[in-house]
Amino acid sequence: MVDKNEISGGAKEIGGKIKEGVGKLVGNERLQAEGVVDQAEGKTEKNYGKVKDAVKDEVGKH
Numbered sequence: 001m002v003d004k005n006e007i008s009g010g011a012k013e014i015g016g017k018i019k020e021g022v023g024k025l026v027g028n029e030r031l032q033a034e035g036v037v038d039q040a041e042g043k044t045e046k047n048y049g050k051v052k053d054a055v056k057d058e059v060g061k062h
Helices: 004-026 029-061
Strands: none
């Protein structure tokens, strides 16, 4: 089962990629930087969700 953190983290990561791309397109370095930060936060949250899900699966086996 997919954890809610995986979903929201993935969405934030995608949003960050879009924000970074728009920043590059319009020449806005701050927007680009915010996009990079959003991507990192999204990846972290997504990975947290994966770990949390894996732990639940392992605990459920025992």
